[in-house]
Amino acid sequence: MVMKRPKLGVFLFVAFLLAYLLFLKYHYSTSKASNFRPPPHAESKLARAGDDRPVSADGLDFQYGVMFDAGSTGTRVHIFKLQMKSKEPPTVDHETFKAIKPGLSAYADDPEKCAAGIQELLDVAKSSVPPSMWAKTPLVLKATAGLRLLPGEKAKQLLEKVRQIFHESPFLSRDDSVSIMDGTDEGISAWITVNVLIGGLSRADITTVGMLDLGGGSTQITFSPRDEKTIQMSPIDFIRSFQMFDRTHTVYTHSYLGLGLMSARLTILGGSVDPPGGSTELVSPCLPPQYSGRWEHADVVFTVKGQKAGEPVFETCLTRVQKVLYGKIKRVSEVVSMDFYAFSFYYDRAVNLGIIDEKMGGAIRVSDYTDAARRVCSGPSAEPQQNPFLCLDLVYISVLLQEFGFPPHQQLRLARTINQVETSWALGATFNYMETLRGS
Structure with missing residues (x-):
């Protein structure tokens, strides 16, 4: 019997298979675990995981900061655990907050009297920060429009009294710990606060938002321009660049001193903080007809009255407010295409109207303020003694927003807190002060 010879292709296949098996055996027998390296994308994740560990200059996981906000209507303390x-x-692990009235400027003629309130808030800070951290915790007071509007010497004496109290406290206090805050810095600090809290300064997938703040003595607008024309066409002092968290940020920002709600209210009523001839009686079309009452502002008690019934309250008040604001606000076209958060009296008046929940906040259109102003001013005066200025305030807010360039349909986000942290300038100012400590 004659055997058939296997075909050449079969021999080649078997030879190749044996060679491949021998190669695999040799390769895995000589490989060692110590030579293993994860792929590049896995290595980067491992490296980033180490960066997430909380550290500080002295190895502590947490740092505390105490910021006093000396506003025109009250003084507030914010204690941050960071x-x-x-x-x-x-990131903010916890915030303790307490407010007292009146504002620091109420003690302009007797600075010693401010000590009790400052000490009360310091006691809150001492109970919120572990004693072992007191000496490492920066203690700062920033005064805003209330003190900016005071005569220089009176403001200086108030700040010196606070500085003395701070130096006697167990916290970290330097000569620059007590100061009057520039209005522009106030706006920038509030912008930092809200964008840190929403993640806009730490996540590439979150766009920063703009900030509107309406205080008692001043109002601010701050946002990060996306249109180069905004930078080119704005006044040079409206554009600011600053370093924060190892990055450079450029913002459009301006503070309008005297256009906060309380200061503007006085101007609209036709009064002044130093009434000529001592006259303190004010009659205004922006108050309910036949209304008569008392209103205290900047330590002056005014008698305020509405005009006779039958006058078109909304239209007359609108004309008055437009005259007060004429030519005072720089309009910016870019705000139409941006998201904005609005704080302070923007928030409070929306609560008064029942448009947002007092604790949860919400959203409001510019036209909501205008429609509410028309309704409140023109409708029957329900309980005018409780809120006689609501008509005036709403007209002012609606005109102010339009002067900034916001169209009626634009929606604003209103928030008193984000992630249980107050949406004021205090957090941003605390971060900024810590940056200066790190660089000194």
Whole structure:
């Protein structure tokens, strides 16, 4: 019997298979675990995981900061417990907040009397910060429009009294710990606060938002321009660049001193903080007809009255407010295409109208303020003694927003807190002060 010879292709296949099996055996027998390296994308994740550990200059996981907000209507203390991170903005682990009235400027003629209130708020800070951290916790007071509007010497004496109290406290206090805050810095600090809280300064997938703040003595607008024309066409002092969290930020920002709600209210009523001839009686079309009452502002008690019944309250008040604001606000076209958060009296008046929940906040259109103003001013005066200025305030807010360039349909977000943290300038100012400590 004659055997058939296998075909050449079969021999080649078997030879190749044996060679491949021998190669695999040799390769895995000589490989060692110590030579293993994860793929590049896995290595980057491992490296970033180490960066997320909270660290600080002295190895502590947390840092505390105490910020006093000396506003025109009251003084507030914010105690922040911050989790520090090496390559990211700190996160707020907890905030303690307390407010007292009146504002620091109420003691302009007797600075010694401000001590009790400052000490009361300091006691809150001492009970919120562990004693072992007191000496490492910066203690800062920033005064806003209330003191900016005071004569220089009176403001200086008030600040010196606070500085003395701070130096006697167990916290970290320097000569620059007590100061009057520039209005522009106030706007920038509030912008930092809201964008840190929403993640706009730490996450590439979140766009920063603009900030509107309406205080008692001043009002601010701050946003990060996306249109180069905004930078080119704005006054040079409206554009600011600053370093924060190892990055450079450029913002459009301006503070309008004297256009806060309380200061504007006085101007609209036709009064002044130093009434000529001592006259303190004010009659205004922006008040309910036949209304008569008392209103205190900047330590002056005014008698305020509405005009006779039958006058078109909304239209007359609108004309008055437009005259007060004429030519005072720089309009910016870019705001139409941006998201904005609005704080302080923007928030409070929306609560008064029942448009948002007092605790949860919400959203409001510019036209909502205008429609409410028309309704409140022109409708029957329900309980005018409780809120006689609501008509005036709403007309002012609606005109102010339009002067900034916001169209009637634009929606604003209203928030008193984000992630249980107050949406004021205090957090941003605390971060900024810590940056100066790090650089000194």
